[in-house]
Amino acid sequence: MKAYVTAIIENYVREYEKTSATKWGRPLVGFADAAHPMLPELRVVADKNHVMPQKVLEDAAIVVCYFLPFTRETAKSNIGDGHASPEWARAYEDTNALFTRLNAHLIEQLEARGYRAAVSPEATTFDREVLMSRWSQRHMAWLAGMGTFGLNNMIITDAGCCGRFSSVVTNLDVTPGAPLTTENCLYKREGKCGVCVRHCFSGALTTEGYDRKKCFGVCSENAAVYNDFGNSYAADAEGVIMDTGSEVCGKCLVGVPCAFGKPFREE
Ligand code: B12
Ligand code: SF4
Numbered sequence: 001m002k003a004y005v006t007a008i009i010e011n012y013v014r015e016y017e018k019t020s021a022t023k024w025g026r027p028l029v030g031f032a033d034a035a036h037p038m039l040p041e042l043r044v045v046a047d048k049n050h051v052m053p054q055k056v057l058e059d060a061a062i063v064v065c066y067f068l069p070f071t072r073e074t075a076k077s078n079i080g081d082g083h084a085s086p087e088w089a090r091a092y093e094d095t096n097a098l099f100t101r102l103n104a105h106l107i108e109q110l111e112a113r114g115y116r117a118a119v120s121p122e123a124t125t126f127d128r129e130v131l132m133s134r135w136s137q138r139h140m141a142w143l144a145g146m147g148t149f150g151l152n153n154m155i156i157t158d159a160g161c162c163g164r165f166s167s168v169v170t171n172l173d174v175t176p177g178a179p180l181t182t183e184n185c186l187y188k189r190e191g192k193c194g195v196c197v198r199h200c201f202s203g204a205l206t207t208e209g210y211d212r213k214k215c216f217g218v219c220s221e222n223a224a225v226y227n228d229f230g231n232s233y234a235a236d237a238e239g240v241i242m243d244t245g246s247e248v249c250g251k252c253l254v255g256v257p258c259a260f261g262k263p264f265r266e267e
């Protein structure tokens with residue numbers, strides 16, 4: 001079933017990009033244990049109302065997580081201080097739109113085989129005061145063993161961190177992955193690199209920590225410029241839809257050694 005799910009995702013993306021301005025690299029797919037003992041801790045480290053998979057699907061067993069890498073061209077367009085590139089803003093909106101359709105397709109395919117699957121509606125909303133979501137895509141991917149948190153806060157996968165995550169809760173009966181035991185970020189591994197921090201011209205990201213409000217300020221400035229590519233993530237935590245524009249930046253995940261792969265040679 002793992003190969004089947006992976007093939008559905010890969011095929012969908014390849015078909016979809018034939019008519020999309022944005023292109024993607026090969027998707028990575030992971031499987032998280034929906035009953036992992038660390039899941040309740042999300043309510044401590046992330047949002048206190050973080051949704052548990054069993055609330056999304058009663059007999060939740062596996063959270064299918066997937067990562068869509070951006071292309072090197074998309075990343076290159078966004079290198080340098082100032083506003084995010086139009087290609088970056090478009091890739092953000094196009095990827096979120098693709099997620100909605102691909103998740104519906106995946107659910108349909110699984111249901112046709114007698115399984116059940118659902119998406120957490122909270123995944124595409126966040127509280128605009130505390131700047132947290134009640135469904136953390138990164139933590140699900142981390143639990144699935146898809147990668148580790150970089151200094152830039154991104155999950156660094158085998159295909160790097162320059163891309164986006166989505167997830168679907170299922171009752172699949174497959175063996176889940178487990179969190180990795182070694183770091184994929186050079187700074188966390190060996191105390192060197194920090195290129196992501198140097199790219200953050202606003203000072204939101206430092207080696208001491210991350211100021212999400214400052215970062216959101218930069219993303220909001222870009223949203224004022226990019227109003228034409230779509231309006232995903234526009235719902236607040238209560239589901240109220242706002243006309244926000246594309247809240248993007250992403251300077252800390254382009255032109256960095258972990259953008260498209262692990263930033264070190266495997267031993
Ligand atoms: C709210 C939100 C924002 C807010 C707040 C950012 C933030 N860091 O939380 C704003 C609007 C500012 C924002 C900005 C960006 N975002 Co954003 N954002 C989200 C959203 C909706 C929720 C994230 C959340 O709840 N964070 C709250 C807390 C829990 O996270 P945190 O502050 O990073 O702290 C945790 C980690 O640092 C972690 N951690 C660090 N080290 C370790 C080690 C271990 C062992 C563990 C367990 C945890 C851990 O622990 C902390 C507490 O749990 C998610 C989508 C989703 N539903 O998950 C996307 C998401 C995180 N964003 C994403 C991206 C790409 C961006 C931007 C680049 C914007 C852009 N697209 O151009 C910037 C990057 C900012 C940055 N460097 O962090 C991607 C990340 C993809 C990836 N490769 O990992 C996500 C997953 C969206 C997606 N669908 O792919 N974002
Ligand atoms: S740029 Fe370097 S320090 Fe920053 S997340 Fe990537 S590997 Fe870690």
Ligand code: SF4
Binds near residue numbers: 215
């Ligand atoms: S997204 Fe932009 S403002 Fe936010 S941490 Fe990264 S470089 Fe800094």
